[in-house]
Amino acid sequence: MTRIVTRTYRLYPDKTMKIVLDQLCDYRRCCWNQALELWNDLYDDRRILPFYAYRFVPNKNGIKEEKINLKTMPNWRLVRNMMVEQKQDWQYQYSAHLLQLAVQDLGKAWQAFFDKSQARQGNPGFKSKKLPKQGFKSDQAKLKDGLLYLEKSREYKGEWHPIKFKGRILSDKFGVLSITRKNDKYYLSIPFKVEDAKPWPKSGKYTAVDVNVGHFNYTEGKQLVLPKSLTKSYKKIAFYQRMLAKKRTVNGLIKGTQSNRYAKARAKLQREYEKCANIQKDLMHKFTIKLVKDYDKIVIEELSVKDMLMSHAASKGVHRSMFGTFRQLLAYKCEWYGKELIVANKLYPSTQRCANCGFVKKGDEKITLQGNQKHGTKHNEYVCYKCRYKNDRDQNAVKNLYALIEHPELNKAA
Known part of the structure; x- marks a missing residue:
């Protein structure tokens, strides 16, 4: 079995490659914003256009009527193809994989937005050049002898150098590389595919x-x-x-x-x-x-x-x-x-339960950040009003949590 382990390394580019990395970050942001605008337009078109249209296509037997679905759900492949058709001349200086990876990430963001099983997330937004963290991804880069070789477009006529980084490579198998710029520093994140680690010996504690x-x-x-x-x-x-x-x-x-x-x-x-x-x-x-x-x-x-x-x-x-x-x-x-x-459990009363007798404080007897005004106790001490057990509040909570190992039936609201 293999697992994914991500490691982050500090990059040390020269002056030429700093300019190149900044340009790649800007191009990634440009592709994301352009794809998001196009995606939103496709959503708006689905509300206005009729469901179907018809066109006549010639074939061997004459002319055939073909049905077209005008309300196709936007997806990253459709958006990518439309963006490739609208490419301008200056965009050919950059690798085509940068555009594709940006649109793929946008598709994943929309998928997470509509997935009800995941935590509630906002819809994808436009990227700003004022954000302190910028970056791009590459699936064609190579690693060799502590150097990073980025993919270079054939149309790019400027200088292009390998970039130094320090750190040990975990494996020769890795996924899509992520390069980020933060506080004028550059970092490389590599998801390695490594074998599962052997379980550590049991300590019995x-x-x-x-x-x-x-x-x-x-x-x-x-x-x-x-x-x-x-x-x-x-x-x-x-x-x-x-x-x-x-x-x-x-x-x-x-x-x-x-x-x-x-x-x-x-x-x-x-x-x-x-x-x-x-x-x-x-x-x-x-x-x-x-x-x-x-x-x-x-x-x-x-x-x-x-x-x-x-x-x-x-x-x-x-x-x-x-x-x-x-x-x-x-x-x-x-x-x-x-x-x-x-x-x-979120409702398990680890702080309010007595670790000695199991009595649970409720109502005006609870411990709060201000302690308990009814009995005059401090916020960091626990005093059981039933068996007179006294202990530090945090240590009492640790004992109650530890009790779940032998008594899992207690893991519920009181």
Whole structure:
């Protein structure tokens, strides 16, 4: 059995290839926008035109009447063929595969929009050149000796060089390459086809993870998600945001975005965001791989993140704690290495249930972010009003989640 493993590498193009990569990113965006406009026009035509039309086609026996369906559902092949017929001379300087891959991705986006089984997504929109992240795809590129060889059109008369990248290649078999530009840096994403990893040896240990804003609690301790090393970076982010807000307006008008100082401040802000993201991704990968390596069964809770974001005070901390990323990384690593992931029901009262006697707090006895005003308890302590059991609120939640391993019948709303 094979599986897809995607690796991202940093590209180091020379001045000539930087211009080429920028042009390819612009051409990809142009193809996407043109295809989306054509796709929308085809949808509008289906509402106006009649269902069928007839035309007369000559054959051996004379003239035959042929029926034509005028309300054909738009698809990526139809849109691609129409765009190829409307190609202009300057477009022949670029590979035809760039146009085809852009239209294919647009078709996948429309398919995901109409698929009711997937999470609700908006309809595909037009791409803006102001977006900080741009990119394109290539299915004809080659990799050799740490160099990337992109496909060159026959009509292109300029210089064309291979591009250096650093990193180990996992396999000679790979899919469509993705090249992205972000903060004036270029990255290469390669989906490799590799053999399934052998399951890690069983340790005979189980654990449960209770996710919180800023830290994750599990049976053997606590893992910080927002370490103190990020405090300085977040202060810089707030400072650069204030700078941009001041530079954005000139004499009461929004004209400052075109100045060089504004561009420099925005670049500094983007670098700080990227630095924070890299630190947290590295931390998440190390923590999830530790859990998968040390434990055979892992219990986590399913959170309603949208409901948590309704609180203005906690929304920033929830975003930075990366609950969704943690579950995504842990899910595929458990699948790869033969470990079991148990997800608690969204309504399972892990915080309100007593780990000692099973009593569930309800109504005005519940623990909130402000604690419990009726009994005068703090938000970080759990006191059972039935058996007088006392413990830290997070540790009590970990014990309740851990109980689902031996008692799966409890995995439901109280």
